[in-house]
Amino acid sequence: MNKSLKYFDPETLASIRPLALRAKTLVEGIVSGLHRSPLRGHSAEFAQHREYMPGDDLRQVDWKVYARSDRYYLKQYEDETNLSCYILVDQSESMHYRGKNSHLSKLEYAQLIACALGHLIVSQQDQAGLVTYTSRIEHWLPASNSPAQLDNFVQILETPATQTSTNLTQVLSDTAGRLQKPTLLILLSDMLDELEPVSQALKLIAHARHDLVLLHIFDPDELDFPFDHTTRFDGLENLPSLTTDPLLIAGAYRRAMKQFHRDLERVCRQQNSDYFSLRTSESLAQRLPHILASRTRS
């Protein structure tokens, strides 16, 4: 592993304030550890050559050109540039949660991933779009491969949401309605919603032949439940509070949370969607390449 990866753990990234710089730092860390780009198009018709960039797939290098010019160029095909990806970021109030052992909230973590992925996609000349949502779509940034797209990403991600609650079913339904052709959708959410509507929404996406990758983001405390005194849990998204002795229900809660994760993963698999769970304490420089590599293999 590259030694520089240690600088891309959430703690370090949290100390970098501007989101763009934070995302750029992350991307550089990710790219330096990859040998080929995970997000690519497929086509038999050659379109153009492009200079090799670190992270590009070595299999796409035109070795003939290299032999002639001693420089690395990639062969690009017609369809490859047609990759269109929309990144959906959940901005509901539950995403603002940050556990006592975390340096980033779930939203900050999701923003970072969205930015990093947008940067990666655009830098590959592919089109990246951004959707932020709560109970409805808050912002819709159409997909583009313009270099200015990253600035738009940052601007939209840093815009506060107008709603607090979530309605994923509605949002995915609206999204599917807006997209004309099959698109890669990357959903960044804590998915704290009823499983059945989520399943219906994913079914709708799959039916419209969109490719969905769910990056399920959660705080370590949400899984570990590390409370040991009687605690009043104040509900986010306008939900009522609860008082309980965490020691007595911690086990049951952990089991329920793990079961929720397993069920969510199962639902995703059923709809041919990719599911990745991410703890906000995890280093993205380690986790994102792993996720991207998984996508590459698939």
Next chain:
Amino acid sequence: MTMLGPTVFLAAGFASLWMLAWIAAAGIPIAIHFFLRRQQTKVSWAAIELLRKVIEQESKRLRFEQWLLLLLRTLILVLFGLALARPYLEALSSKSDPIAGAQAKLWVFVVDTSYTMAYGESNSDEADESRWQRAIEKTKARIEESGTNDSFMLITLGKPSAAPIRKPTRESERVVTELKRLQLPHQRADIPIGLTYVSSILEQTKQNPAAPKKIEVVLLSDFVGATWQPAFEQSENALVQLASKYPLKVIPLGNSEPTNLVLQDLRAESSHHLLGEEIRATATIFNFNSRPESNVEVSISLNDQKVISETLDIPAQSLGSVSFQLKAEDAGFNRITASLPQDNLTVDNQRHLVVEVRDNRRILFVESKKDETRMIRLALSAGDLLEDATRGDVTVLSPIDLLASNLTDWEVIVCNDLGYLDRPVFAQLQSFVQRGGNLIIGLGPATTSAMWNNLDSETLLGFQLVQASAEKLWDIDPLEYQSSIAKPFQGFPDSGLLTTPIFRHWLIQDEHPELRRDIGLVDSGPLVTRFQSGNGWVACLLSAPSTNDSNAKSPWNAMATWPSFVPLMQGLMQSLLDSQLEDQNLICGDVLGGQVSSMTPSTAEVISPNGESKQLTTERLGDGGYGWFFYQTQTSGMYQVKAEHKDGDRLVPYSINLEPITSQLASISLPKLPSIQPIESNANQAPGEPALKASNPLIQGLLIAVLVLLLVESFIAWYFGQKIG
């Protein structure tokens, strides 16, 4: 149908009731539970819906687990508190029930409370520890050896004996507490009566089915001769009887060679003196040590002021005495105290005496015929008693004049052979005596038995008249010179008492048990009697001195012409005056009492030697007047009583001394009885005696339950924790 078993529980309780307070500790888990609920932290939580579902699903299980743990923890503390309180159950038949009361034993501690128990032993092992303190320590040691379900009684041998813990109790601490609280009386125990009392109490206890069947008596005493020797045979019999019924263990606390100097007696020649007259008194000391004591200092105090200090040498096991003279500066009651230096037994190093000093004698002569009392006046004027009699400055009244007189001005009234006395005059004389006055009555030829007997003479004189004796020369019987009136004649045959010519005298009947015979007549009744009526005294001369009147019938005696007459009359007068102060010089255990001038209920105040004050309410007496009584005179010293008097409230001193017995502290040998086991120490415990470590099965059961519950609680808490984890 369920039948009850043969065991019927009759008594249940706790030996250490106050330990039940520990049950309050059961509230601790509950308090912690509620405290922690109040000490909640607040957290904003995203997965609140999931949490709600979990709580809803788990609530029943959680509630059950919480209550189960709370119940177990509370139960552990409650059972532990119960075990600490040492519960007991008594079965009707301990044989039928192996659990309850099978091992229970009743320990009866019988402790001698004679004043000699205050003797401080000085030896190498226990420096200056009194026998009483040793008794407490030994009792404590025996209690510590007892079983946890044993019960205890405490009886004190005293005068009278008492049972501070009469009902068997399992609160062993009470025995020691009672002993520590008890103040040793300055009396010696009445052992035979005390041991009989112990037997009777134990018989009553045995009648109680709830009382343990096994009884063991532990007797703690110094077995000193002063207490045990006077009625040794009776004491021995009582001890044997007790030992034949119950196992008796004896813990001797005495020392074989005690050292002690005793101020045995303090006596004044007379208890009444005129102002300016010297008070002559003697203090007697006994040296009980085996070596002679030299330069023993005897201090004499008059009204709390040390006035004389004399030293004397006393041979071993012998008496020594110091005679001294004091002069009182004020009329009234004077307090004399003699003291020895403090030794191992301080209570017998002091004695007290009350004497009265008056500025003059106030004697009234009552005559129905002129010069009836002349011979008596002459006899009294021969000494200090009536200085002015020869000058005729004496008051002589007729019986009728008595009715108009205030008799409270007089100390003594002398009547000689009154021919007639009517009822009002008799009542006046009776009232005079009841209130503390003294009366001398001569009964002679002019006296009629019918008149006196009709006047209820026995209430005043202490007897009824029968008839005049036959005329002959009666021989005087000095009654072994026991009386203070006859005593001066002892050893002086020329004084003429025995030859005093008595020709006739009055025969009496229905004598009051407390009538004193001072001088008698051989083969007949008394010649001189004294009787206390109320607060005063009446002396009777049953053959009135003749007036030497030539017109009189044949005289009944030639007493007035005899040399014994003057000392006899003066002795009679002095004895009456001294008798009056007998009530103010008493011994421990005597009842203090007196009459007040008020004819309505009032109060009197008694100040004890330790300064404690007690208010008494006067009680109605037989004659219609009111008097007070004080019974708590177990401590020697000077008591002072403030009561209503005709001259206003006045403080009257009362001296209370140790019983004038020898403070012989050497211990007697214990009776050689097989059933009596002397115990010197725990090491000398009689062989074969079971070690009294039998513990209460109830407590054992409770403690086992606590242990089991602790294990169960730990396991359940662990199991629940596993489920949580």
